[in-house]
Amino acid sequence: MSVLDNKVVSGVVEVGRGLATVAKHLFRPPVTLEYPEVMPDLSDRFHGRLSLLTKSGGEDLCIGCQACARVCPCGDLIQIEMHRDEQKVPVIDRFTIDLGRCIFCGNCTEVCPVDCIKMQDDFELAEYSREALVLDKYALSLSGEESDEYRVRHGLEKHVE
């Protein structure tokens, strides 16, 4: 058999192998989704958008301890300013997170002593500017109702007071 014949035979074998692979996958269920029409069913532990849970009545749950800011490996991307009122209750004046610099490691959520800062399963975080990715307390905070829903879903106790 000439060199040319050999090449033709090996070419036909390769084409046959490719077609066999296509045939094998033809009747398998697809592993991809028609996103964004179909959204993925994500795990409860998915590391998405950070948010602040509030008490059941919508009041601040954060006590301003700074633990989340200190444990963050990305420097100063969490900024918190707070004071205490006459009853010594913490009042959060400013709470910002720069999501554009966040690596979604989850460290901040693990150290929070009151289960306030949490990750959602929202991954659609694209914005037109870096500034828009700096979320303030109002953009970060869930309502009391949403916070309770989150707590029920994740087996946490409600903060009714």
Ligand code: SF4
């Ligand atoms: S998830 Fe990690 S990087 Fe992002 S704010 Fe929390 S500690 Fe910092």
Ligand code: SF4
């Ligand atoms: S660790 Fe929790 S309570 Fe402390 S400042 Fe961060 S979010 Fe607030």
